Amino acid sequence: MTDAPLVEAPADAVAGEVVLRLTDVVKTFPGVRALDGVQLEVRAGEVHCLLGQNGAGKSTLIKVLAGVHRPDSGTVEWRGEPVTFANPQAAMRAGIATIYQELDLVDDLSVAENAFLGHEPRRAGFIRRGHMARRTRQILGRLGHAEIPPSRMVRSLPAAGKQVVSMARALSHEARLIIMDEPSAVLAHDEVGNLFRIIRELTAQGIAVIYISHRLEEIREIGDRVTVLKDGRTTAANLPARDTPTRDLVSRMTGRTIEYVFPDRPATDTTGDELLQVRSLTRAGEFSDVSLTVRAGEIVGIAGLVGSGRSELLETIYGARRAESGTVRMGGRALRPGSVGAAVGAGMGMAPEERKSQALLLGEPIYRNVTLATFGRYARFGFTDTGKERAEADRIADSLDLRPRDVRRPVRTLSGGNQQKVVVGRWLLGDTKLLLLDEPTRGVDVGARAELYQVVRALAARGVGVLLVSSEVPEVLGLADRVLVMREGRVVREAPADELDENTVLDLVMAGSLMEGAPA
């Protein structure tokens, strides 16, 4: 019985040796300079943390390292030699494994089949199942999870278990560098400790880890060095993870080069009666005990990271998800839970987070997308009045300065910003009293952003209440009258926007916990 060699740490791994060095890496996409001069140096056996706000270029950087994208210029040195990975398989073979936030496992294959997916041990075309199971067991043992049977279906594992399988896959490739994209985001609090134990085991064997997280406390606990990205550039490299003051880290991430233009808040308080009242709304695992109000003419902003429960909260208020407990009232009347129709009937409208998949009929003309929620109102005896619809859509297109202007063009031919105008414009028709905006400026260029801000402010001036969710803190602070900060499904702070600054909010959403006066 010839046994394959145990999966072990690369014998020639020298702790402290630089394994990866990026110099002036640039990557542009049409219209966007996603990476604009990135420097990064990773040593064997260290946990190197990448820090940056949404859109700072972390995801693009990971994809360059994983062989998904090729850099336009700059060099990537891997173990002393300049490399360009043609595809993800090449990066894998070189020893760089990436664990994405959405774990890329096949749910209906076993643990062992997932760990060796694409490079199953074979003999004469047949998979050596016993051998594969044995090696998987060894790898799992090395990760401290010998209790997971290799034959178990991945579907039946909890999120933490799936993450272990992803790491087992990385080790099955004999990875020397493992990139983890927000690994703690899918884990419950107590599971994070186990993740850290595994990471320490890996680094003790000389494997380098690039760790991406928004949570400063984690970076302090597990990280060795920190590199900060902002707008596609490295703004600070190789800071000590434990000792660098939070203030320094945060200021390297902010201080943006792009200035947003926000409309002025009205000088006098013009807000009216309470429009939306949410009481103790809860959905287990998403958010709990959230209470908030929005008054007519008021813009309320919710700041929070992806995974803080903000989008789920918005969808639950809108009836797209059913609350487990708590109530949503519009103008004093309780809404039927889990019914979008009831919410729309009560005067709510929503621009959801994923424009393309949740809001638009991409192949349909612009005007039909604008009237998607209201076409029934223009109809007589069930017959649509397309002339009237186009006229109404034309009016919206004029007032939103939609480009191109022809409302019969398919909506997919529009830019992101103009698509968003179509989605917002949909709720300008009819009698929308409360507009829910989920990441309204994602993928929207700077010019269109300013226009959208104007539209939102003008709506509020007309007496429409707005509840805005954004992971861009300046946007929430600049646009909203009142701000709620969410972290891990709870509202941790509520204050008028002018009493908060970007650093305070960032600190709150990241649980840096250095700020005083914030309720836990």
Added chain:
Amino acid sequence: MSETLPTAAPDRAADLPAQSPPVDPAETAAAGEKVAHGGATGRRLSWWSGDNGEGARRNLGLIGVLLVLVVIGAITRSDLYSNPDWVWDNTLTILKLASVVGVVTVGMTFVIIGGGIDLSVGAIVALAGVWCTTVATQNFGAGGMIFTALTVGLAVGIVNGVLISYGRLVPFIATLAMLVAARGLAAEISDKQTQISDNQFINGIASNSLLGIPLLVYILAAVVAAGWVLLNRTTFGRRTVAVGGNPEAARLAGINVKRHTLMLYGLSGLCCGIAAVMLTAQANSAQAAMANLYELDAIAAAIIGGTLLSGGRGTIIGSLLGVIIFSTITNLFAINGLSTEAQNMVKGGIIVAAVLVQQVQFRSFTQFLGRNRLTT
């Protein structure tokens, strides 16, 4: 309804509520007029395209295919085609051949555009046909028979819809189960016998003509016209496209996706009820095995007609052309004395070719989307 709107232009935004006047209904009407007549920038849309230029182009392609088939017929049987009377008669034969499947295909087109599939149409036709020709039903006369067929079709369609919308069954599975069950029930009711229709009015639907055109062709024309109006001119049709094109977007826009899905299957069932009357009239009888594999003919015709199997796109005219192309092929083989086996092979090839053409278009579309995503 008329209300002021915010504007994006920053210089106008500040004093907006005071400045932008309420929209004058007359003005709106005038604007509608202008747009309805094509405006200055846009191209004029064909009346038969249902505001969908892409569908119109596709339909022109189908008419081209149809012409090619006719030309092939004219070349291979130039003796027959030299006689105008025969050509007219033969055209009516083709249309008559297309009529029953055509009616079923109209319902199927709605279901597929709405993001579903109905495998049970053939079985529903059989069940409705058998039910309306039982001795008890025939006692109520032609009206009773027609009412029974339509009611049975509608009811079975609604059962499909309930299973799919509220029972959350995959349409493929739900209607596959219905295919088996409805034929079983039809066999049970008819005791596996062929039930003769004694009703002269019913039988006359297939044999009588008006102004030289068979009644069956009128029924097909009426159903197609109603289907076209329903899809292109009513809120029902608009919801169908929305629900099939992006169910999540439809739901978040306040459309009741479940109820609408239910109605789509009801509509398909109703079309099957109409088809059951037509088919019973043609055969002067009904039996549990009738309308065998109609589901495949209807799906194939809809797909060839440009209906996207994943939903959200399709035209009634395209589906009609799909059905007519199929019956023209059948006719072409018949007048040339060729076997049905060869015919089926050609039909199979045409289905594959149609889907391949669709895929090429779809791929360039997704590539376009992919490119857009990178820029954001």
